[in-house]
Every structure is written in structure tokens, then in C-alpha cells.
Amino acid sequence: MKRILRLMLTAAGPYATQFRATLRVSLAATVLQAAAYACFVPLLAELTRDPVRTGRAWGWVALLAALVAAEGALRVREMAFTYDYWHLVTGSTRLRLGTALRAMPQQELNRRAAGDLTQVVGGNATTAATAISSLAALFVQLVTVPAVLGVVVLALDWRLGLVLAAGTLAALPLVRQVQRRSGSGFREVDEADGEAAARIVEYVQGLPVLKATGQAGADSPRLISVLHRQHHTQAATNRSAALPVAGAQLLVQLALVALVSLGAALALDARLAPATLLAVTVAAARFAEPLSLAAVMTKLFELSEAALARIDDVLSVPPLPVAAGGTPPTSFDIRFENVTFTYDGQSEPTLKDVHFTIPERSLTALVGPSGSGKTTITRLISRYADPQQGTVRIGGVDLASLAPDEVLRHIAVVFQDVYLFDDTIRANIALARPDATDTDIEAAARAAGIHDFIASLPERYDTRVGEIGSALSGGERQRISIARAFLKDAPVVLLDEPTAALDSTSETVVQEAIDRLVDGKTVIVIAHRLSTVVGTDQILVLEDGRITQHGTHSDLLTDSDGRYARMWTAQAAARHWQLPVTVARTEGREGTHA
Template identity: 35%
Template sequence: MKNYLYNISGGSPRSLWPSAIAAILDGIAKIIPAALLVDLFNTIYVSFAHPEIGLNTNRMWVVCLILFAWLLVEYAAYASLYDKTYLAAYSLSATGRLKLAEHIRHLSLGFFGKRDPGDLTNLILSDYGQVEHTISHNVPQLISAVVLPIMALTGLIWLDFRMALVMFIAVPLGVLLLWLTDTIQARLSENHVQAKNEAASRLQEYLTGIREIKAHNMSGKRFERLRLSFDRLKQASIRLEAIMGPMIMGAMLLTRSGMTLMIWTGSYLLVGGSLSLPVFLLFLLVGTKIFEPLTIVLMNYGEMRYSAYSAQRIMDVQQEQTMEGSADVTAAHPSIIFDQVTFGYEAQTPVLSGVSFTIKPKTITALVGASGSGKSTVTRLIARFWDIQAGTIYIGDQSIRTIAPEKLLQHISIVFQDVYLFQDTIGNNIRIGKMDATQAEIEAAAKRACCHDFISGLPQGYNTPVGEGGSTLSGGEKQRISIARALLKNASIILLDEATASLDPENEAAVQQAINALVADKTVILIAHRLKTIQNADNIIVLDQGRLVEEGTHDKLLNGQGIYSRLWHLQQQAEGWQVKT
């Protein structure tokens, strides 16, 4: 139970203490009226058993007044329980989601490569929703179901140990049945979560790729992957309920059989004269109050076990190791050194093997090579999206592993080939480069990026909203906004992933002009597909199958008659290509 509460609370079980105490007080408040009713019944019983004493009406009035007043106590106890449980549930869920999202931001991108896209969405939304519901509804009942029977047994055993033992003798049997089936429940919960994640991923894939689905006539029944994932989810849901339902009902029947045994035993003892009627009545009334939370907890056991798996999934991600490093970059314009770097997205399949080179400050270095040669990997390693398996990367005279990833990225601006814009205004998308930037600074960056004119021509200017991913803008417009971000950030290292590769001539000229403004007096590493754009680079690094095979200026490599020279001549020939009719 300790581990269960630890995982459910996101590692802070003390946050559940207020709601736990409130649950116990609420349970006690519900039991007290039973004792008062027994006293009321005993007063009436005594008057009939001993007519000479008469009916003590004063005592009856006092008990009735206490019962009425106790309604306010019960209301206050339940109100406190309600406030504390829901406050704990919503607070833990909200802070937990933010904490998990922040933790995920510090993880290597390799973590995301191992997870299905729908998995993390379900983790943050669905799994936390399950945990939130459990904290607000099931945890208080669980605490009451554990604490109140122990308190009741301790008190009732002094009245009549026979009745107390018979009442609770079946409870361990019901708990034992659930314990024996715990492994089955865990496996069913795991299978159901996996089926739910797969269905979410297939749905996300379906919506993201709807254009391709329509283009290839895969919509409707022909898109089997989506249908099969929902079918597997249905089967997993049916198995979860069908298998666990009878087991949980069996545990409930075993547990509640204690009430039946207690009534039978009490009747026998009552007839035999060894048990008084008021004590028998007290056991009946207290028993109904005690077995009510026990029954509810057993009824919700499947849901609690399911939420335990959800909580464990959350804790597993929270325990993922973040990237090391706490130092800041010390040099204003540091050099970048790769020293025998080996790296693979999968450890057994290296993408880079023993790569060594030096990028001097305030120079332009181009990365050239065929697809899959490792060009993009080099830029990602400079930004420390991943950690390498062997060798060392130096930023200035510091090993990159000693630098905090966030502090490193403060010195790096990246312009990707595929630009992503958030579902916000254009101005706020540019402001990502510098969150405290003024409107004047944003517009100045936009002018240098050659996008101020087209933004000003929009109906709401810089306040114009863009669709998710920038779906309302063209490729060239998104590229220029991305460059405006980088200009606003004003970092000393610029990483360019061939920003003009997929643009038309008019947009290419505008973006190229923006790039020229961006790279002035910076250390630039760019991935080049069209070699004519890098003729003036200070250094050109040629990669082939993850190895550095050539390095030098354009003229030097062209005279070397190697891979670069071959690629140059192939591109020169391709420029004259045209469709023949």
C-alpha cells in the first residue's frame, strides 16, 4: 500500500495526509450516530424490561437533540473531506502534469524515438486523469476501509470478542482472493493501456496523414490499421471486465459474509442468553457502517489496480535519467571540436564512426554528403539533442557533457528545413527567440528576415493567428519567421539545415537574403544539398557512411577528385536537365 500511495501521489505521499485524516474523521462521524441509536433503543428497552423504572424521556430528548446536532458535524466532516480530496487530486494532477512535461523537456531526443507518439499524450492526459479520479474518489474510501475496521475491531472486541471475531473473520479471505489474482489484474491493465495507446497512435496517424489517405483512396474501411487498433482495444476492455468482474464479486461476497455469520452467531448467543439485545443491535448498526466502505473499495478494486499501473507508468518516465551537466558556456564565441566521435541512434548501429574535426569561431562550415551520411546527426549532436557513445565534443575548452543543455542552447540558434510554428500569433511565434522582446525588437528582427512586409499586409499584422504547425502560411513565409526567431535570439552559433532546399526561386532569394543577415559575425554550421550555395564557405566537411572522408575549401576539394568533386559535377549536369516530350 505504501508503494501504491507513493506512485499515486507522484512521489509525495504526504500531500495525501490532509485528505486521509479527513476521510478517517468522516468515517468516525458516520459511526457515532449508530452508538447514539443503540443508546436510544436501550432506553426504550429498559423501560419495557423494567416497568418500575419507567421511560427516561429526558435521556431520549437529549439523544435526539445530539443526533440532530450531529448532522452538522457530519456535514462539516464530509465538506472537509470533499474539499481536501478534490484539492489534493486537482493540485497533484496539475502540478504533476507540468512537472512531467518539464522533465520530458530535459530528456534526450532518443527517449522520444523509443515511444509511440500517442503514448506520451495518453500518459500526460489519460493516465493523469485516471490518477486524478483515484485520488478524489478511491483513496479516501481505501483509507476509511483500512482504518475504520481496525478501529471498530479494537473497540468491539471489548464488548464481545466472539461477535467481533466472527464479524471480521471473512475479511482476510476476501483480501487473499484479490492478492492471488493481483498478477492477472496487472497483466490485464497493462494490455488494456497498451491497446489504448496503440489506438491513440493510429488515430493520430490517421488524422495527420488524412491527405495521403485520401490521395491513395485508403479512407473508410480500407484503412485497416485504425480499425484493427480499435478492435484490439475493444477486446482488451472486454477481457479486463469479464475476467476481473467475477473475482471482485467473489471477494465482495466473502467479505460481506462476515455480516451474515455475525447475525447468525448473535442470534444464537442472544437466544442462549449470553448476549444482550442492545449489544447485538450495536454490532448490527456498526457492522453496516463498517462494511459499506469495504464493499465500495472492493467494487472499485479493478479501477484502483488500473490506476496503479497508470501511476507506475508516470513514475517510470519521471525516473528517466536527464542529461548531465550544470556549467555554462564560458567563451563568447567558442570553437567546436569533434574528437573521435562515435554515435548511433541505436547503440549497435553507428551513424558516425570516429569523426574528428574543428570548427573555428566566426567561420562558416558546410556539411556535405549523401543522404544518411550523418550530416543532420552532426548538427543535432552540437545542439546536444543526444549524447554520444564514444569520443568527446568540446565547446571551446569544455566537454559538452559538462554543460547544461539549456545553457548550451542559449548560445545556439537553429533553422530547420521543416519549420514548426505554434498555434499562436505570428508575433508570439517570433518572440520564442527572446521571450521578453519588445514589439519594436520583433519588428526589427522581422525586417532583417525579410518578412515584415508580408506580415504587415495580413489583416491583423503581427497579431494574425497561424494554424498549428503554421498551416496557414507558405513554406517560404514560415522559413523567414524561423529566421526572424534566430535573429531575435542573437546566438553566437547558428545551425542551418538547408533552409532553401524546397523553396521556389522567389522565396529562395528572400530567405537567402535573410540568412545572410543572420550569419554575419557568427559561427555557422550548415547542411548543404546544393553545393553552389557553399562555394565561399571557410571549410567544407564531406561525410560518407558516417565517416569524415574529405575536408577543405571548395577549390581544394574540387581539385581533389574525390566525393565532393563528383557531387559537384553531377549537380552541374543536373542543372541542364529538362523533361523530354
């Protein structure tokens, strides 16, 4: 319970003080409840006397009523936390998870599946709030009531108390077994739920591809394996805990039977007063009830612990450290000084002792084969992660001395794959600067060459773009992305082959918008089509994580055996590629038959 309590306090966050107070109230209420049950002992003793001492009997009734009333008042305060704070804890937990995800190093964030994080922020946060508001108080009752009543039984008759204690001690190993099996099992269940959620998100997003390949539907290989694992882990966890739960309940009930049997024998032998036996039986029955319930509730506690642990796992990820002494850059040249970087889980570095300088207000292209390290360079400029060796600087400032948000404040990024939120065009552009006016947004759209298209829509800037911008074409989405960059007006611009997926008409329009965007900026562009970087100030050629060539387009073509010249020649030849003659003839025959 100490472990679960620590996790609950972590999840309670700003409401931890109220949560502790509620636990104290619950403990006090439970002690009063147990004391009220204890009052039955002297009350029954008085009622079985001959003659009955009415005054004393009514005194015990009055004390019993007072204890019950006091417990009821405390329970009202206890329930107030559930009603007043449950939704606040849920909301607070989700907001803190959102803050943690924002501060989480991008490398760590990319390691986690979107559906899995959805499970944590959604289902796990709700389970955690339920555990804090309800289960913690229930656990206090399950522990405190048997403890107090056990002392009462021992005080009344040590022999009966030992029988009750022996049964409890015999059941404890089975309860611990339920904890172990349920604990590991529910962690697997929660992981399986997260994996299933991630795969469902992937399935929905990739449905057009799955339909085209005939793999959509309930028996889709992309779904069936994770759903089978989810079902298997849930069933296995329930089965593994069923026998220990039943065994623990049986032992507690047998202890109660043994107590009554021994008490009856002692009463018949005149070594125990019948009234005492009746009182002990009432106390023992109330003693056994929470113990039996605890064996069942253990599974629920372990389920809550699994949810709390997953929340704690996200909240405990440390953000990238920020070295002391950093000040925001005032100039925007970029310098890599002997940078080596290895992604988590990989044995070989992606960048190896990379050193280069990008002058302020210049245009630099990164070219090279896939996997050579181009994207990694742009990620390090955005402080996606810190290099294991070397230093990345903007304007002479070590990025390790700036918070990631401060770094990104100076950088605008235009990706090849544009992500738009299912919201209005206005809201998607304003992401770059939430306080922007409608005039600012329209000016950015004009600069990106998308205003005329937006103006032709019935709802203009209030038009919703659909999920991931599905209501728009690729070129339209890209120009909205460029409008964001215009609105941000950052001094550094990173372009990740923004025209690669566009048709020739859209490419021309988007390229004109980009030309306006990069004017006067420090620009780094990842290029696969070398024809788009002929006029850049410098080209960095990467191979296997190293910069093997550096210069202008003309300079690099002078080395006919160099990687750049070979790539240029190969791409020039590809531009003249045609369908094979056999295919053309086949198409001609099909057209004739048609």
C-alpha cells in the same frame, strides 16, 4: 496502498503537505464514524432492557450525535482539499510535467509519441488529481471502518467476530486477484489509450496523404489496428476482474448470513442476548458494506495507479547531467574530439571516433549520404544527448559542463521542415526572444525578407498562421523561421538544408535572407545539393559515421575517386535529366486527342 500513496505524493508535488493533512483528517473522521456505529451497541442494549434506563439511553444518543457532528466537521475540512486544491493539483501536475519535458534529454523526448504525451499531460493528470482529492480519502474509509467495527464485534462476542474475520480472510485472495488483474490490465489500457491518441494525432496531421492514397475514413488501416487493440484491452480487463469481484462480494455477504445465523442460534439457546445480536448485526452490516465496495473500487484504484505511474515515469526521467566547473563560452569555435555516439536501442554507433574543428565565424558544410551522421553532429552541438565517448566543445568549453538550455542560448537553428504554432506571426517570431519589442520583431522580419509580405496582410503581424503554419507557403514559413533566428541573434547557427523543399523563386529569396543571417556567425549547414556549398570555408564529408574527406570544394574535386567528387558528378548529371521520350510521346498523343 503504500505504492499508490507514494505515487500520489509524487503527483501532489507542492501540495503534498496539504494532502498528508487531509489524509490525517480523513482517518480521524473515519474513526469517529466507526465509533458512532459502535455506539449503537450499548444504545440498543439500553433500549431492550426492562425497564429502560432512559438517562443512560439519552447519554448514548448524545454521544452518538456528538460523534456524528464531529465527523461532519472533519468531512467538511476533508472536502475542502477537493474543492480548494483539486484544480491546483491538476495545474501543478501539468506544469511540472511541462518542466520535466523541457529538461528531458531530447533523445528520450523523441522516443515518446506526441499523442502519448498528450494523454499523460491531459487525461492522466486529471485522473491523478481525482485520485489524490477523492480516492485516497475513500480508501481510508474502506479500510478504517471495517477495522474498527471488526474490533467492536470481537469485543461483543468472539464467536461472531471469528465468523466475520473468516469471511473477510476468505475474500482477501479474491481482492488481491482483482488488484493483480486490474493492475496489469489497466496499465495495458493506459498504454493502448496513449497509442491510440498518438495515432489519431498522426492521422489528423497526415490526412491529405491518407486521402490521396484512399486510406482515410473510419476503416483506415492506420487507425483500425490501434482502436481494435484499445477496445480489446478494455474489454479483456473488465472481463478478467468481473468474476473475482463478484466472488469477493459473495463471500462477504455469506459471512454476514453466517454471522446472523449463528447469532440467532446462540440467542435461541439463551447464550446471547437479543440486544447484543441486534447490535452485532448492525455493526456487521456496516462492516460488510465497505468491504463489498472495496472489491468494486479496487479496479478504480488500479486505474488511478496506472495514471499515477505514467506521470511518475515522465517526472522521474533524469535530465542530462551537468558536470561541475562549466562557464558560458566567450568564443564560438566548435571542436569534436574523438566522438563516438550510439542512439538508444541501436547496436552500431552512428558516429565513430569523429574528430574535427570548426573555426569561429566560419562556414562549414556537412555532406554525405543519408544516415551518415550529419544530423547527429548538429544534435550533439545542441546537446541533444552526450556522446558515449569523446568530447564536444564550444569555445573550448565541454558541453557536458553546461545545461542544455545554456547551450541552446548560443545557438539558432533553421530547419528544413519549419514548425509554426497556430498563433499570430508576431508570436511565432517572438518565440526566439519573448521580451522582444514590436520594433525588434519588425527588424527581424525585414532582415528575413518577410516584412513586405506581412505588411500586405489585412491583420499584418497579428495574422494567424494556422495549424503548423498551414495558411502560409513553404517559403513564407521558412522566412518566418529565419526571422526567429535573426531575433535570437545567436553566435552559432545550424542550418538543416533550409531551401531543399522550396521552388526556385522562394529558394533565391530565402538564400538571400540566410546570407544576411550567417554574416559573422559560426555556421554549420547540412547540405544535400552540393551547388549550395561551393563557397563554404570547409566541407566535411561523412560516410558510415566517419569523416572521410575534409577540405574546400576545389580541394575535394582534385580527388576524382573520392566520395565528394562522385557526388558532384552525379548531381551535375541529374540537373540535365529529362522525362523519357516514350512519356513525352504519350503526353503528346493525349494532348492531340484533347
